[in-house]
Amino acid sequence: MTTKSDLTFEHGYDIRSYEPRLDGRVSISALCNQLQDIASRHADALGFGFHDLEQSGHFWILARLHIMVDRLPGFGERTAIVTWPSGNERLVALRDFLISDRDGVMGRATTSWVTMNVKTHRPDPPETVLNERFIPERDRALVFPSKAVTRLKEGEFRAGIVARRADADVNGHVNNVNYLDYCLEAVPEEWMAGRSCVGVDIQYRTESFAGDRLTAACAPAEPDNGLDTLLHGLTRDQDSKEVVRMRSWWTRP
Numbered sequence: 001m002t003t004k005s006d007l008t009f010e011h012g013y014d015i016r017s018y019e020p021r022l023d024g025r026v027s028i029s030a031l032c033n034q035l036q037d038i039a040s041r042h043a044d045a046l047g048f049g050f051h052d053l054e055q056s057g058h059f060w061i062l063a064r065l066h067i068m069v070d071r072l073p074g075f076g077e078r079t080a081i082v083t084w085p086s087g088n089e090r091l092v093a094l095r096d097f098l099i100s101d102r103d104g105v106m107g108r109a110t111t112s113w114v115t116m117n118v119k120t121h122r123p124d125p126p127e128t129v130l131n132e133r134f135i136p137e138r139d140r141a142l143v144f145p146s147k148a149v150t151r152l153k154e155g156e157f158r159a160g161i162v163a164r165r166a167d168a169d170v171n172g173h174v175n176n177v178n179y180l181d182y183c184l185e186a187v188p189e190e191w192m193a194g195r196s197c198v199g200v201d202i203q204y205r206t207e208s209f210a211g212d213r214l215t216a217a218c219a220p221a222e223p224d225n226g227l228d229t230l231l232h233g234l235t236r237d238q239d240s241k242e243v244v245r246m247r248s249w250w251t252r253p
Contacts, residue, residue, distance in 0.1 A: 007138070008084045009042035015077050025072040028197045029184075031079070032067060032177045035097055035109055038081050046085075048130050050170065057118045058129050061204070062111060062176045063092055066144050068199040068249065069099065069107035077101060086110070086138040093126040096141035108142040149203040149245040152233035155217020159186040160237075165210040173207040179244045183232040186216040191250075195228060199249035205242045213237040218248075227251055 013034045019026045043049040043060070053059055073079055079099055086094045092112040099107035114123035115130070161182050169175040180202055208214065214236055221229040232246035 007046075008082060009038065009045065010080060010082045011038045011041060012078055012080045013037075015073050015075050015079070017075060020075045023196070024074045025196065026074070027181075027184075028067065028069070028072070028200060029177050029180045031069065031072075031099065031107065032065065032180060032200075034079060034081055034099075035065070035067070035083075035111070036062075036175075036177060038083050038097070039095055039111070042083055042085075053115065053129065056129060058115045058124065059118065059171055061114045061116045061123070061171075063114050064112045064144065064149075064201070064203045065109065065176070066111075066142055066199075066201040067097075067107060067109035068142065070198070071101075071106050072196060072198070073101055073106075079106075084138055086140055088126050091123045091125055093130065094140075096138070098141050110140060110142040110144065112144075145201060149201055149247055150221075150231060151242070151245055152217060152219060152231040154219065155186065155233060156219040157186045157188050157217065159216045161185060161214045161216055163208055163210050163212045163214060168210050173209060174212075176202075176204060179204065179234060180246070182214060182216050183218065183234055183244060183246045184216075184248070186218045186232065187230065187248075191230075195250040195252050197248050198227070198251050200246055202244060202246040204244055206236075208236055208243050214243065221247065224249060 015026055019030045079101055082098045086096045092114055095111045097109040098105055115126050117124050163174050167174045167178045214234055216234050218230045218232045221231045228250040230248045234244035235242055
């Protein structure tokens with residue numbers, strides 16, 4: 001691990017033997033796990049990690065994540081990720097990422113986070129929770145393609161999911177990367193057989209917990225910059241509440 005400055009943090013990740021799929025490459029969610037890990041490491045180093053926010057009666061919630069990659073690494077390879085806080089927008093704090101391998105930069109990502117108040121269960125403005133010197137306006141690695149992810153009106157493909165205890169994070173909610181995998185469960189085998197997912201834009205709408213029954217749905221959308229795309233939705237069965245919206249980008253070999 002190297003730290004270039006207080007506001008820029010770098011960490012390397014080896015692709016582990018259990019991460020690659022049948023094609024020998026990791027899924028996009030494996031990279032998202034790396035983003036989640038390095039974001040936590042950097043927040044701890046800056047003094048606004050999990051335990052720091054816990055003292056003020058807050059916790060971090062990922063509101064949105066957008067990642068695009070040129071290629072996916074395989075077993076035995078290594079990624080190097082650089083991350084930095086890139087500013088605030090109203091109720092969210094922004095954090096960006098550059099992902100590299102031995103051939104150079106191969107992916108970019110941006111995220112938005114809210115500082116949730118434990119008592120009110122509502123977000124407080126980041127500047128009221130964090131020290132402002134940690135969150136100046138910075139260059140962006142990637143920007144969200146729209147103000148909000150388009151809602152899926154009718155899913156052509158569906159899959160039922162039960163959230164497991166093993167899917168919960170330290171806050172007791174289903175972990176954000178698991179939602180991405182839940183959404184991909186609805187993608188039919190024939191679609192995935194000829195394509196690789198190289199990008200997602202996922203917006204988190206509400207929390208869910210172990211034991212919740214969920215329905216993942218998806219449908220093809222208009223191609224974007226030569227890539228096939230899908231729109232996804234994830235809803236909770238017991239109250240039909242929208243849990244997640246997502247768009248995914250796919251490349252053909």
